[in-house]
Amino acid sequence: MDCKKYIDERIGRLKNIMSEKGIDTVILKKPENVFYFSNFNPVLNSHPAVMIISLDEEPCLLVHSIRYVHACEEGKIKNVKIYGKWGANVPLAIHPVDAVRTLLGKRNRKLGLELDYCSAGFCSEVDDKLCPDEVVSISSEINMMKIIKDPYEIGCIRRSAALVDKGVEVTIDYLKQGYSEAEACTQGQYAMRRMWHEKFPEAEVCGFGTSEGGMIDSLHVWCLSNGHIAYGCDCPRHYHPQPGDLTLPMAWAKTDGYHAENERTVIVGELDSYKQNAYDGMLKARESIFRILKPGVTFEELYLAAAKVYSERGFDSILPGRVGHGVGCSAHEFPSLERGNLLRLQPGMVMTVEPGLMDKTWGGVRHSDTVLITEDGCELLTRFDTGAIVIECGDLRAERAD
């Protein structure tokens, strides 16, 4: 599916917002937002791409010379300009803000910037060199636009969801055979890569860059056990899960820029009654969310439904801060399923549902699914084994190391 028409639609919607707010020009630098309006992901962000959208001019994608061929061939913006010297390309200027000034000129204008993302240095350079009448934040308007996914985006997330289902399934298979966390994750990642080759060879699996690097491969699996679960995110260790453990493999993937995740807590052998109560509570908390997950419900109601289950089971003191979040180009996108969020669900939203508990003394419990809100309810995009998952002790490889 070609995304060009959706890119055009997004730019059109942004221009409507700009008209309403009297904003003449929006300058975007956040890699996920530049991608959203151009389909161009430089992968590395140490030479950032800039998207310039004016009410009365053609949208412009401004990239470093070294990214020019890539931007022209994979971006969906006709008007590509360059800054910085590399090879035969003739840049507008060496530095990006000078190039923006060459493009826009100094004139009275109201500018929209991502004030929660763009550095203070960049914003003050824009102020000095473009001399706008006024600078306003455009981040929350873009966040609001991005929460409803179009069919192209849903297609991408669906593919990513198929990959993470595979990643978690294979990782659990290897944990069952007594492999260490890290070894099992390696097998899960390898299986995701092979599925990419076989099922989705046309998709890109890159992520988005930091200010000094990039993410070339986004197909990741990791796994935490027991007290380590309380880290939330970390590198898997060379630990072989033991009877009585909770172990939590997690797979994340992006295809063509769009994220999905599947996270599953696995019971090894038999749990003590405290952990079993937490695990059962987690499954009930999920049920209580899925029971009401449809358009019209508020994000807070989803949180409260899960919190109520945990409270009744005695976990009031360790309630999670949120029980899920939007996903899209980012793993953690706006908005959160949390107390105080009165936004209502709408068809086309995609989010994780992951009411969990974490405590360093005993571990934690969490299943995370990637879920699409439909006209009259929801659709799980991740489907692998949504209930209790148990590794019987007899399955663990006899010769495991420790």
Add this chain to the structure above:
Amino acid sequence: MDCKKYIDERIGRLKNIMSEKGIDTVILKKPENVFYFSNFNPVLNSHPAVMIISLDEEPCLLVHSIRYVHACEEGKIKNVKIYGKWGANVPLAIHPVDAVRTLLGKRNRKLGLELDYCSAGFCSEVDDKLCPDEVVSISSEINMMKIIKDPYEIGCIRRSAALVDKGVEVTIDYLKQGYSEAEACTQGQYAMRRMWHEKFPEAEVCGFGTSEGGMIDSLHVWCLSNGHIAYGCDCPRHYHPQPGDLTLPMAWAKTDGYHAENERTVIVGELDSYKQNAYDGMLKARESIFRILKPGVTFEELYLAAAKVYSERGFDSILPGRVGHGVGCSAHEFPSLERGNLLRLQPGMVMTVEPGLMDKTWGGVRHSDTVLITEDGCELLTRFDTGAIVIECGDLRAERAD
């Protein structure tokens, strides 16, 4: 090797700089810098960690509640404080800047911030809530500190270098057997993961997070062929290299936060004379850099040495913008091997040497090595096959797909 003493040394050196410049407190948010002064990498950065270093107070690592256990157990800073509600932890405040105000109070002080990284919104909130006398940039001072690596850092980069050597070696092996770019990279990554398990099981292989996500696995291999090389960085494709092609597998890895890279241009069969001239030029350009690579030489001299070789061979119009860059916690760290950079090499610097050419009409040539500057010269940390690399056509698998 425990890095605690090096973290203490770094904080001591920063405090000396602060004293000289009359800066009372530095507040850091860039994940790579927070890690440099704390050894804490949250992996995900959607709830950012903040490092606060004052001349007259104990250094403080401020993290979101969800990262508290991780920060306490893996960071090397005793004084860990929290913001944001999650579980049983009692935060100083919900938002990070409010927590900073609680810690520091409103009082006359000169503040150092990463003005090239911290968002305009964050900086203006700091201004409003902390009411400093003055805010100055601290980024270039930290960049300068970071260019000389200590023995702990060199040890980490050495491990990463061993991994990327393996990644490129195995990828080339599979390309030889006729596998596609993407398939060969999958095998390269898989080999790096297994080498991690076997040789460096105690190391973490995570990267650093973006504002809405993170990099859980940093062991990446990718490969570009022919015109695609002009993208610089992109997802490998399901393309099977053909006789006459240039194909360029690249491996990047981080262990315990420190990056190394190995990139190798491979000749498939026989090249036409234009490409062969470029390839030979690349090897000569490398030689001309390695010949002078020792303390005292300027970064510009390295650039000019390579540029001269390319100019003599007729490539004046497509000279690269730089022929290498510093590496450390980032893939692309300060400084660049470029025209105009009069900084002189010193022992302990680590950089890539990668004089290359790229052009979409015929492809590109580049070997990249990770190199340590020693007392009297340099040491290649990446060692796999630094000369011409050729896949004979007879090696290509007969049954390859296209």
